[in-house]
Amino acid sequence: MMRNLPPLPSLRAFLVACHSQSYTEAAQTLCVTHGAISRHIQVIEKWFGVTLFNKQGLRRVPTPYALTLAQELSDVFDKLNDIGFRYGNGGKNDILNISVPTTLCLKWLIPRMEDFYLQYPNANIQIASANSERFHLISHDDLIIRPQPQQQEYSSVVFLExxxxxxxxxxxxxxxxxxxxxxxxxxxxxxxxxxxxxxxxxxxxxxxxxxxxxxxxxxxxxxxxxxxxxxxxxxxxxxxxxxxxxxxxxxxxxxxxxxxxxxxxSYYALTPLGVQKNKTHLDFEQWLTQQKS
Missing domain, CATH: 3.40.190.10 (Periplasmic binding protein-like II)
Known part of the structure; x- marks a missing residue:
């Protein structure tokens, strides 16, 4: 079911205007007129029922409310961009994004990855190292390797003691x-x-x-x-x-x-509950549990 949403072009104009903090720069970025940006902002202000930009001299600057809203909307657009990439080209762009603490990555995971690719030569994995084992709730990774966190928004598979x-x-x-x-x-x-x-x-x-x-x-x-x-x-x-x-x-x-x-x-392979596990995801989890220290 389609939800009642403001027009996506207006949301995009709003985000660019917040980022640049200038209607003029936003218009240049999007290759539209200053008036077009103004109309898009009016649409968003009407939809949310609040003033999002205040006049400051000759400029329009975003309110604190607007900046907070823009940050949350940016996260949504990042997720949409990620979905578009992963499901584009018939799913052939599918990448499993993994976050791993640096020492575990360098000294335990990387030396074993040759074995994984021998078993799954077509797997497409992107590994990002994390300098701390502290858990960050907000993440765009598909699989996060950490000690067991307190948050419940993740399914978990233990693989290393x-x-x-x-x-x-x-x-x-x-x-x-x-x-x-x-x-x-x-x-x-x-x-x-x-x-x-x-x-x-x-x-x-x-x-x-x-x-x-x-x-x-x-x-x-x-x-x-x-x-x-x-x-x-x-x-x-x-x-x-x-x-x-x-x-x-x-x-x-x-x-x-x-x-x-x-x-x-104990180290766990953690998956955000909103992430659908594809074959590579499931293969990697199974492979992790089969590794010996």
């Missing part, structure tokens, strides 16, 4: 001896601002003094940066052993005291 352990590179272990828990205080350590409390948890798990200072304490904003510092031997770190299984298996990193495990975490 992980835990964090003390890790070090051979470069560091050639310079520092770490054979007992207390030895960590005689070493430089690396911390990550987006993963607060991991060192505190590890010290508590080993019943060490949480107030005692380390030899040096380096801090980085994101874990993929901290990880590179750990690999280069700058300090001891705490990292997810399943995600880093390749680096551990090939000897780049060593797990110290593997029985001390903290911060268990």
């Amino acid at each position: 992980d835990k964090h352990c003390l890790i070090a590179s051979e470069k560091l272990l050639r310079r520092y001896s770490v054979t007992k828990f207390e030895d960590v205080f005689d070493c430089p350590v690396i911390d990550t601002l987006t993963r607060p409390g991991h060192w505190q948890q590890w010290l508590m798990a080993t019943h060490l003094n949480t107030q005692r200072s380390f030899l040096r304490h380096y801090r980085f904003d994101h874990f993929h940066i901290s990880l590179q510092a750990i690999i280069e031997g700058l300090g001891l770190g705490i990292g997810p052993v399943s995600i880093l299984s390749n680096e551990i298996n090939n000897g780049t990193l060593k797990v110290l005291f593997p029985d001390i495990q903290i911060a268990p975490i």
Whole structure:
């Protein structure tokens, strides 16, 4: 059933006028007259029943209400554009857009993608990395890989269980001896601002003094940066052993005291409830659940 909507050309003119904050610039962008923009805005104002632009000198500028409305309408037009692209050309443009935390993407997913494409050579996937594992409710992705969020607007498939352990590179272990828990205080350590409390948890798990200072304490904003510092031997770190299984298996990193495990975490493939899962989507979910850490 068609809903009662304002004319799409008028909505487009309104959005461009809000973005440029000028009728004149909007007219130039859309290759129409200044009067045409004015008429389109009048249509939208009449439909919503509010004044959307105020006169400021010789210009018309959008009200705060208009800017808020324009932002929501822009999201709708972005969704329409995405639908048009994905279903255009008989569906041959279909792309599965995936958002993945950077470290998981670099160290776990990418090394396994060759296997996925061998099984599904015609799959069309676009991966975007996310610098934080924090969950953002507003997303245009079809599938979002994160730890389980609190929002209920997603269907979820768990595919990876992980835990964090003390890790070090051979470069560091050639310079520092770490054979007992207390030895960590005689070493430089690396911390990550987006993963607060991991060192505190590890010290508590080993019943060490949480107030005692380390030899040096380096801090980085994101874990993929901290990880590179750990690999280069700058300090001891705490990292997810399943995600880093390749680096551990090939000897780049060593797990110290593997029985001390903290911060268990599960990763989920999350799909917004409004997204219709196509074959590629379902194939990728199934493939994820078949992967071993």
